[in-house]
Amino acid sequence: METIKQKYLTNTWYVAALSTDLDGETLFKRTLLETPVVMYRKDDGTPVALHDRCPHRFVPLSMGRRDGDQVVCAYHGLAFDCSGRCTRNPHGNGKIPAAAAVRTYPLIERHGFLWIWMGDAPADESALPDYSRLDEGHANGIAHTYMKRPCHYELITDNVMDLSHVDHLHGEIITTRGQLSPQVPKLNEVDGAVGVRWEWEQTPPILIFNDFLPEPGKTARHFLEVTWTAPTNIQLTIGATQDPAAPLALDSTIGQYDLHACTPENEDSTHYFFATRRNHHEQDGEFNRMKIAGMHAAFADEDGPILDAVHQNMGTTDFLSLNPVLISSDLGPVRVRRLLRQRIDAEQAAAATPPSGRPALVQAG
Ligand code: FES
Ligand SMILES: [Fe+2]
Structure with a gap:
């Protein structure tokens, strides 16, 4: 069987956005390496990046709204913090399903750019x-x-x-x-x-x-x-x-x-x-x-x-x-x-x- 060749280097830093793209309010969405990503700044200005896909019915989280440093999904209101953990389920008894988590991506800000690490290996700042x-x-x-x-x-x-x-x-x-x-x-x-x-x-x-x-x-x-x-x-x-x-x-x-x-x-x-x-x-x-x-x-x-x-x-x-x-x-x-x-x-x-x-x-x- 022929192995499918990997398309992109992933354990590395790519520019995801200009620093000025994240204004502190908006949920900024961009597809990177075929993966939808949502980025925003926490209230203290720190930029964060999450997979732009709610684990419930896969709505882009970028269609939702900010609640402090959290993102609330537009469709059924699950809320996620910027570590990707689900923090609120407004349905039924409010129990949070164990699988309700969103992948996050390391993001660092240097030289007017936001750099993202999309790979599975631990992010290595010294590689930039x-x-x-x-x-x-x-x-x-x-x-x-x-x-x-x-x-x-x-x-x-x-x-x-x-x-x-x-x-x-x-x-x-x-x-x-x-x-x-x-x-x-x-x-x-x-x-x-x-x-x-x-x-x-x-x-x-x-x-x-x-x-x-x-x-x-x-x-x-x-x-x-x-x-x-x-x-x-x-x-x-x-x-x-x-x-x-x-x-x-x-x-x-x-x-x-x-x-x-x-x-x-x-x-x-x-x-x-x-x-x-x-x-x-x-x-x-x-x-x-x-x-x-x-x-x-x-x-x-x-x-x-x-x-x-x-x-x-x-x-x-x-x-x-x-x-x-x-x-x-x-x-x-x-x-x-x-x-x-x-x-x-x-x-x-x-x-x-x-x-x-x-x-x-x-x-x-
Ligand atoms: S799709 Fe996000 S809460 Fe249902
Ligand atoms: Fe040229």
Whole structure:
């Protein structure tokens, strides 16, 4: 019998929502890894996440109402606290059935995002990489955004790991003027993280930085680096300088540090979150709003339609099964796909093996 391949890495942290999505009142619902989840803030502000399904007749709890830190189901009024325990049954003698419990999910708040752990293994806070660079600087120097796309999440990861497409796909604001494609990107793998880096010169400089350089319009050296960590998180650093002695690093260039994170809704739909922290013109709130709106539009109008069409055209989520033509720019994305698959397979194998080391399930034939 053929084993069904596990679709997603689950013992890991995914972005579930922006911090600003939970306003303290509403029950916020979102499907993550094919599981409906309801999130809200307790009265003290702590965010919590529960399976969005009443164990009685499976109504979404998000259709119910808050009662302090508890949720009351809209259909027959069972109440649940945020540990998932049923605390009130208004029916009959009021006895609470032993099975009346809702699964909860560990949720932590970092860098303007809420991160959820969907797997069965104990949540491990130390498994969330350090993205604290997002927190360093003025409040108007960072912005977050979210969009949902009708494509498989790995297509978005591929897209960010292979930025040679910026030469071809993107318009005047972020074009790299054909400078990335001739390069064979440098791959750097450390502790399961995969980095890809490009360095180049262009004239005029990339327009998002041009006006902040000493000589707008004149040649500048640029660098761009992406670093993936499982499951779907990519740190992106980009900078430009006209100082011939400056190292190509964020602290010595006009640049920005971004985090891109994808969470599968299902195999055909992805929640895409990103945040950007810039190191220039940090205090201008209006500029900040324009900046994130421009980044959002670049993806929504330029990358998004391509990835949606790719998803439709492939007719499968197993990219490598189609024997794609691979070119030098695919080094990073393909490495990431293989590493992620290894992690998912390892998780699946561990789940099938009890602590005693004996297989949990022996399948015939
Ligand atoms: S479905 Fe929730 S109380 Fe009946
Ligand atoms: Fe793009």
